[in-house]
Amino acid sequence: MAMIVDQMTPSDIDSVLEIEQVSFQNPWHRDAFLYELKNRNARNYILREDSADAQAASSLRSVDGYGCFHVAADELHLLKMAIKPEKRKQNLAFYFLAACFGKSVEDAVAFAFLEVRESNRAAIRLYEKLGFRPVGLRPEYYSKNPGKRENAVIMRKILKGGNTWQ
Ligand SMILES: CC(C)(COP(=O)(O)OP(=O)(O)OC[C@H]1O[C@@H](n2cnc3c(N)ncnc32)[C@H](O)[C@@H]1OP(=O)(O)O)[C@@H](O)C(=O)NCCC(=O)NCCS
Structure with a gap:
């Protein structure tokens, strides 16, 4: 089945929340996604199967992954992304993010930045495979277990005028 990347819409949020709740220790709530959908500096995408049903009625489309970004000056910031377990x-995450960076051509961004938990080896390897490199650390940035904090690794990718691949 072919996969495609679309703009996130309000009708996707129920499916997005299902993935969000099983993917993050501190999941966003509905209001946070609704806020991002109204934010003119936000870019919110979903990954879904390219089925005829889904094209016919967007309310039927199933979401297999999603990502939320902000554009600021010539920078694209990845706020979060997840794939259905x-x-x-x-x-799919590799394909999805590469497609999102391809769409960022319209914003003429030069760099992509993100922060990721130091313990999230799967995500760090994914980002490295996409060409991100660590450029800094935010000590004790994330809450972890009660009373514990965890460092964020700051990673950067040079988009080279919108070209996804390095
Ligand atoms: C991180 C996440 C997005 C990866 O999604 P995915 O679709 O499974 O990733 P892909 O199949 O595209 O994997 C691409 C690369 O990422 C790395 N990777 C992905 N999952 C991995 C894992 N469990 N362990 C180690 N490396 C992993 C590998 O380098 C992989 O390439 P390879 O298979 O050639 O080795 C997914 O595990 C997820 O949604 N996690 C919960 C939310 C999250 O942590 N989001 C990121 C922080 S915002």
Whole structure:
């Protein structure tokens, strides 16, 4: 089944929240996604199967992954992304992010930045595979277990005028 990347819409949020709640220790709530959908500096995308049903009625489309970005000056910031647990390890996150960076051509961004938990080895390897490199650390940036904090690794990718690949 071919996969495609679309703009996130309000009708996607129920599916997005299902993935969000099983993917993050401090998940965003509905209001946070609704806020991002209204934010003119935000870019919000979903990954879904390219089925005829889904094209016919957007309310039927199933979401297999999503990502939220901000554009500021010539920078694209990845706020979060996740893939549905049963669809992981199929190269979907790699495909999805590469497609999102391709769409960022319209914003003429030169760099992509993100922060990731130091312990999130899966995400760090994914980002490295996409060409991100660590450029800094935010000590104790994330809450972890009660009373504990965790460092964020800051990673950067040079988009080279919108070209996804380095
Ligand atoms: C991180 C996440 C997005 C990866 O999604 P995915 O679709 O499974 O990733 P892909 O199949 O595209 O993997 C691409 C590369 O990422 C790395 N990777 C992905 N999952 C991995 C894992 N469990 N362990 C180690 N490396 C992993 C590998 O380098 C992989 O390439 P390879 O298979 O050639 O080795 C997914 O695990 C997820 O949604 N996690 C919860 C939310 C999250 O942590 N988001 C990122 C922080 S905002």
